[in-house]
Amino acid sequence: MAKENQFVSQIADIEKDFPQWYTDVVLKTKLVDYGPVKGTMVIRPYGYAIWENIQRELDKRFKETGHENAYFPLLIPMSYFTKEAEHVEGFAPEVAVVTHAGGEELAEPLAIRPTSETIIGTMYSKWIQSYRDLPVMMNQWANVMRWEKTTRPFLRTSEFLWQEGHTVHATEEEAREETMKMLGVYKEFAENCLAIPVICGQKTEKEKFAGAVATYGMEAMMLDGKSLQAGTSHYLGQNFAKAFNIQFLDKDNTLKTAYTTSWGVSTRLIGALIMAHGDNRGLILPPVVAPIQAVIIPIAAKKPGVLEAVDEMYDRLKKAGVRVLADKSEQSPGWKFNEYEMKGVPLRIEIGPRDLAEGKMTVVRRDTSEKAAAEIATAETTVLDLLATVQKDMLEASRKRRDSRIVYAQNLDELLAGVEGGNFVKAGWCGCRACEDRVKEFAQATARVYAEGETAEKCVVCGEKAEHVVIFARAY
């Protein structure tokens, strides 16, 4: 026990200092490290394996919904940004600029993409001629760069990895449908793969993507009650199509301007995963994206038959499609228990001489700490079923926690009390920027999304007629 305590004490207390807990956990589980350039991160193998699982799940969904992957250049001529007025205003301050290359100063400075609407729009304009070329539905997996003042691994870094979908449609209706469809894909993915319940809805003018007509976001509640924007889907209307001249000859033989969308999620999702689950022992990873789904630990490894049984179980589970690890190293079982709990491995399988004698093994769930004996003979079924159960239970537990933390406010004091208590606060809003700014100033909370389908009488700030019910929260 002494050893366990010593070990656990390396991580800050999750209740007392959540930010430090986060930093401790991401560094100690070797998910990530700081890069040498300010604000950059190195995604280490354990973290990158989560990203690969996220990519696999999302990529499958993108392809099933008719999208193709492509790759557009990293460097964008600075002049492209100025073609869409809101866009340049939003992104110019964060851009990293290449001024020299090949030993010479460049004639025009080049931006490292902070997002690719401008360069993709330029290519689309060249490729699209006729209604027969539509819709165009592409996605790219890429690195992007936004020079941020305050950075934290995964949550906000100068460079991050993401996917950005960019589609072109003949009509507003189709483009709006695509925007909502991809938001739905994100929601289903967040809930079923990351076990994170999300609230989807439209963003206010202030919070929308620079250049969009409408931005829809999905907001996830972290363990401290703060919100994290986990993904966005933008209806861009004709803003970029006009700026980049994306036109097509329609069936009626007239030249029309197209409608576009874009949508993205990033390595930020790994931050969401960490802060939506987890406890004082470290990470708790949902099986669908966990790099290791089950770890097998020998007990009294030197006793005859134990290591052989471990090897056999490893082979069987691997063959059954489980991402399994057998730790036969010389560390003590206690050390290993802590290590893999910290790493958030969903299931621990203990195999020791006593269990073996009865044809059994012990299976321990990371999410609930439940411990049970299981028949070795039917291990595959037991493990696969348990993984599915853990996945489902983690989502339900998160949903219950989140739902218990949504409150309503009639005035600013209630709103402040709500967010200070770690809640999402629903409140009426008149729709004016001054009131939105006042909430930020008074409660350090921002409008996350509109609560779709809900109505309120009065604005929580000015008391005038409410246009929307807004979910306010403090946010990452």
Next chain:
Amino acid sequence: MAKENQFVSQIADIEKDFPQWYTDVVLKTKLVDYGPVKGTMVIRPYGYAIWENIQRELDKRFKETGHENAYFPLLIPMSYFTKEAEHVEGFAPEVAVVTHAGGEELAEPLAIRPTSETIIGTMYSKWIQSYRDLPVMMNQWANVMRWEKTTRPFLRTSEFLWQEGHTVHATEEEAREETMKMLGVYKEFAENCLAIPVICGQKTEKEKFAGAVATYGMEAMMLDGKSLQAGTSHYLGQNFAKAFNIQFLDKDNTLKTAYTTSWGVSTRLIGALIMAHGDNRGLILPPVVAPIQAVIIPIAAKKPGVLEAVDEMYDRLKKAGVRVLADKSEQSPGWKFNEYEMKGVPLRIEIGPRDLAEGKMTVVRRDTSEKAAAEIATAETTVLDLLATVQKDMLEASRKRRDSRIVYAQNLDELLAGVEGGNFVKAGWCGCRACEDRVKEFAQATARVYAEGETAEKCVVCGEKAEHVVIFARAY
């Protein structure tokens, strides 16, 4: 026939103008387009799908040989490059430099990675303490930037996609073994997935990677007899370990400097694929990496039962794991034949009323133009077997062609005649730089790799004692 001829005439004649044929084919099949910044390319969905297939096959092999993926930052402080003298000399002239970010001038200019030995070395130095931490075997899939004067899509572009493996070992022996192992992985992949036979061997000092002790390359012969360096594996000795202080406490309790390797292949492989196969009708893609392995084309589509049979075949082949497309568009069968031949689809399946009546379909191979009737009842087996046959035959045909074009030279005139005839030329070499430069000047050919295990009496240039047999060729 008129239509077919018209169509084919869009591509330059492969015998008369191979470079133009290449450009025509990559643009017309929509593999790639030029980006707005000089020397950059846009990889379009059909080209990117090839890259995804390459990635899937290679990534599997990297993981099977014990490597893990990670991601290191794009931006590298300029000062890092100067730590390894040869390395900075080799790469500094090609680097793109970020001088401004977030609206301010940076204190230190940052390079966009041309390769990542320096930044990865920096992190390894931090992570590695003891012999227990070794070996470290990581790979990253990333974009890199090298500002080149002359560029061509896939073959040489300012930005390209690649993978770079970086490993650290306790001993020279282990590091050398890793270097050769990964070269072997590349060779097996090139031959079995790309159907390109390659010659592997060590590079001369002049041609080696800047900072390596020894570079091993794999050289592929293109249809015009020129060589393309398709991948490299570097034994870096202690050069980078010393420059970046990668040390470990060994079992004997003394501090030792580690040994490192790096190895990479890039989107250049797509260029290799195009130029190693192909004919006057366009691309010929090997099934393992072809985005579409079989295309089904209805004949007399309006006749009863034809489109239903096409749909059914599509479902059956898809279920059998074939990457299949059914083109039911209103274009004529002739137009479709040309289109998918140009795109290099390995198999074409024609389904029409006459065949159907006999329970048959027609299958046409892209590589040999062989046409045969096949039973619809056993379509899955037929198609899967044929795909395997095409894959094997394409490698054998390439190997035969390549082997028939390797000649020996005793003097510079023979060497010149050899490379002008579109051959790889084996010749003795004394080992001195002056003679290597003379070959380049006289025959516009470079030393590709040493012909392992072969010996020669005299240097092809100076007539002095030969140290190596070198494969000389003109190269991309």
